[in-house]
Amino acid sequence: MPACPMCTSSQTVKNGRIHNGKQRFKCHNCGRQFVEQPTKKVIDSATRELIDRLLLERISLAGIARFAQVSEQWLQNYVNQKYAQVPRSVPVAAKKRRLTIQCDELWSFVDNKGNKQWVWLALDADTREIVGVYIGARDEGAARNLWQSLPPVYRQCAVAYTDVWAAYGTVLPSKCHRAVGKETGKTSYVERFNNTLRQRVSRLVRKTLSFSKSLENHIGAIWYFIHYYNASLLV
Known part of the structure; x- marks a missing residue:
């Protein structure tokens, strides 16, 4: 030896x-x-671009490391830096039309299932863009943070459809809030996006070994996919 x-x-x-x-x-x-x-292996730009695309698929970091032939430690450091740089806001241009949004919450966890992190989303019903995001508890404060994450034009003009979760009713202005049941179909687009998010972001799969150990990376991974998703709607 x-x-x-x-x-x-x-x-x-x-x-x-x-x-x-x-x-x-x-x-x-x-x-x-x-x-x-x-x-010492130099990771070229082509490999980095490949990894950027693989991070948008339902693949664990260990799987990406094997596929891209990089070390797991290097990949973890790369992901840490990348997710830290992802903007935590959604750039949305002013809309000169009637606005309708759909809001919903998606359960997730970090490190263990006792550490619940709810993903609150607001989706423009016409363009399908995600226009508001907050990740945290499932309470009135979180609903308020979702509302504040919306661009001003949506807070001023949009009609918001939500489920009957009480926190929405305490935060959203009554003149623009519509609490509805799933059977109405008024929140179907955002519910469908929840399924897309679970299918594409491995750490959101309900039974997985790819769950997040870091809250910062959990938030960063979700924002990373949302920016990609919104950009794909413009293509």
């Missing part, structure tokens, strides 16, 4: 393989993990 490059101990053992199949070793003396004759 090769000697440890950290403490020079010969008490080393094989410890699996790295992403490219190269043998990895571990030192019993100091715990250092290493490979023989390591080479």
Whole structure:
């Protein structure tokens, strides 16, 4: 067995393989993990663009690392930086027409199912754009944050259809709020988007090993997909 490059101990053992199949070793003396004759891999722009697209699909980070042939640690650092830079607001141009939005909440969790994080969404019923987003608890404060996330033109002019969850009625102005049942179809578009979100963002699948461990990355992944989704409507 090769000697440890950290403490020079010969008490080393094989410890699996790295992403490219190269043998990895571990030192019993100091715990250092290493490979023989390591080479630093430069991740080119084509691989980064591929990863950006794969992040929009229902694939775990471990799966992306295997497919793109990068290390999981490098990928995690890349994702951390990328999600931190995603804007937490939706740019929407002023609309010169009658506005109708549909609002709904989507259950999710971070780290464990006891740490519930509800995804509150508002969708323009005509353009299908997501025009408001908030991620947090399922209470009156969260409903208020969703309302505040809407562009001013929607808060001033839009009629908002929601389910009968009480928090909406305490926050949305009564003159523009319509609480309806699912059977009316008045919230069908945003409910359909909830299904799309679960199908495309692996950390939102109900039974998954890809759940979020970090709230910041959980929020970043959702915003990343929403920006992509809105942009795809313009193509």
